[in-house]
Amino acid sequence: MTQTAFFTSAALFSLFLPRLGDIIGRKKVLGGMLVVLTLGSVLAALAPGVEVLFIARLIQGVSGPTVALSLIMLRVEIRDPRLLGTLMGVIAAVNGGIAGVDAIAGGYLAQNHGFASVFWVMALVGVVASALLILLASESTAAKKEKMDWVGVVPLVISVGTLLTAFNEAGKLGAANWLLVAGLIVIAVVAFVVFWKVENRSDHPLVATHLLKQRSTWALLLSTVLTMTGVFAVMNGILPALAQDSTVGFGMGADESAWWTITPYAIAGLIIGPFAGRLAGTWGYGKVLRIGTIGSVIALALMLPVVGSDSRLGLLAVSVLVGITYAGIGNVMLSGLGVMLSPKENPGFLPGLNAGAFNLGAGLSFAVIYAAKTAAAGPDGSGAGGYYGGIIAGVIILGLALAVSFLIPKPEGETAAAPAGAPPGPTPNPPCADAAGLG
Secondary structure, three states: OHHHHHHHHHHHHHOOHHHHHHHHOHHHHHHHHHHHHHHHHHHHHHOOOHHHHHHHHHHHHHHOOHHHHHHHHHHHHOOOHHHHHHHHHHHHHHHOOHHHHHHHHHHHHHHHHOHHHHHHHHHHHHHHHHHHHHHHOOOOOOOOOOOOOHHHHHHHHHHHHHHHHHHHHHOOHHHOOHHHHHHHHHHHHHHHHHHHHHHHHOOOOOOOHHHHOOHHHHHHHHHHHHHHHHHHHHHHHHHHHHHHOOOOOOOOOHHHHHHHOHHHHHHHHHHHHHHHHHHHHHHOHHHHHHHHHHHHHHHHHOOHHHOOOOOHHHHHHHHHHHHHHHHHHHHHHHHHHHHHOOOOOOOOHHHHHHHHHHHHHHHHHHHHHHHHHHHHOOOOOOOOHHHHHHHHHHHHHHHHHHHHHOOOOOOOOOOOOOOOOOOOOOOOOOOOOOOOOOO
16 A cells, blocks of 8 residues: 555656646756655654555655756766766666665665665665756756646546546456446546646646647657556565465575565666666667567567576576566656656646656556556466466566557657756766666
8 A cells, every 4th residue: 555655655646747847947846846756755764554655655745856956967968978867877777776776785785774764864865866956956947937737737647547446446356346436537638628628728737738738758668667567566476475385386485585576687787777878879769769668579588488497597688688578678768758758838837747657657557567467367366377377467568668669759859969957058068888887
């Protein structure tokens, strides 16, 4: 429940905070998000029960569009296409797990010092991040400032929030309250219709409806949702569970399974991400995205023979391969395209919606993939069938993401054009050949 609370909150705040940053200042909004995240971490650390922890996770969700705002601010500062792609890759790859340090450190802290210690460390990192942002980052806004469309924010948040809640409830399958699911979907549809009408009448819409009709918007958002739905729960749920399963898996402990699955996955993404971003500056983001998605489909398919085997090297190999193809390539390209395809008159529009799509896909992934796992499992819920079902569902969904990715148009001039709201200044020196350093 607390994980669902965080992803739902992150998806909702991602819908409008980047646009608010365009209007009042991106550094200001990002700084406020980090401060709220820090306060939410303190509340979580002090939580006496699950109810307060649930509220704390909702508060932490304010940080949902952190990467989106960071990428927009980065594009304002960096003009060289290859350097921009490289640094976008660094940010997206670090967000994928800091080379697995987050999983290992979190497990160690929780096991040896209690769950509260995890949130105290998060709060400390939040303080450091806030200070660095305030001291070192530059402020920027959109070239054309308009009023914030708070009237449009409300129905959009209601629509996406109720839809995500409906998906999470539906993922319970036999235990789901289907009347509640139907009611939530009806509310979501009605709220979106209201949002559409409000935006058509607004002089300063949060999201101009003609932008939503463009392929650059809906094709990218759909690709992001499908990609996240196909891969997220498999890598963060199915594969670690397989590593710990003593019957058809490898019987590892929680800490050991992280070393064989999540850590190599994150390390591979961190290493490859900057190079993929740099390559996108030359080849194009769409082409590199499709290469990564094809690789992710193959990587997930290669998980199938690992189920029921005793090959730890096979488990390690697929973890690294998914890290390369998704964490290092697909994730970076989807994040970059959100920035590159966003209209000049509304730079925060698409990165914000895309950040929401990432969080929506993550929440939806656990609902859909685990529903497939439950449906394919044996009567007692054990056996290899459930793992096969979850992985095959991921492969199919990633195949759909690949098909949709061909509909994403090429960004105008790729990264060559200066972004809206960028301050005048000289073009920085070309990056060094080994400019793929860690953030």
